[in-house]
Amino acid sequence: MRSQRPRCNPRSAYDCLDDPEEATGLPGNSFLICTGQQRGSTSNPHLVGDGGPEAPLPGTRLPVRSLPLPLAAGSDALRASSRPAPGRARRAALLRALGIRLVSGEGGRLEWFGCSKETPRCFGTVVGDTPAYLYEQRWTPPCCLRALRETARYVVGVLEAAGVRYWLEGGSLLGAARHGDIIPWDYDVDLGIYLEDVGNCEQLRGAEAGSVVDERGFVWEKAVEGDFFRVQYSESNHLHVDLWPFYPRNGVMTKDTWLDHRQDVEFPEHFLQPLVPLPFAGFVAQAPNNYRRFLELKFGPGVIENPEYPNPSLLSLAGSG
């Protein structure tokens, strides 16, 4: 993704900071921040730098803004973490004020300014399946994606060790089918599990009785919305993986709690016989076989090529640009 750094676009949604020292009181050289609104780029608009570690999303165009900002990236004073650097705090405050969560610096050096295991996640309660950042024409903050990936990898490891059959579900399967990762505007991860396997897993058995914080700080619990499980990143950070128990009935996988989502439907068990490996979020997860047909059964024809936001009646990807 490395490319020539574009000049500041004075029509961008953010003001350009052409006079670094006046604007911030910081010394230093100019440093491009890609924060959205640049046609054709697929950078996450929370990400600063040359595109950084976020994988481009084939077939999807994201509005991206570009903003040159004086980050003093070459400043020894700001690089040296071993001595006091008043500018560092001001720079961090400025970046946070701009909604920047990640700075991709020279040599691939990453600086995080977003959420962590010790803080709340970067967005509030999701209303109508539409997280607030979508209304700001932004996608999932990279810190939140990082936490979701870590939680998903951990949960899958626990399930596999316990012998719980699981598979990627819903938007998570869609992201895996498209580009082997969480779809870049998603706010959780969904897995299906066999209900009869729940008893194999100590953490899930514990969650039946109440909320359990495991030795890694993840929180296992029954979801308040219905008869499914939820694993949260931490007690502070509620980014989560949902586990949906299904059971077979006459060759059809069904369950007892249904949400008002198009993809929340019964499906033939043969999609799970066998499960197939599929790269997802930095590891290899289990997925339904013929996952294209599975996804089209749930979301409709052509969904892999033409995905939509979770609730297009509120906010539509196709209608956003």
Ligand SMILES: [Zn+2]
């Ligand atoms: Zn975050």
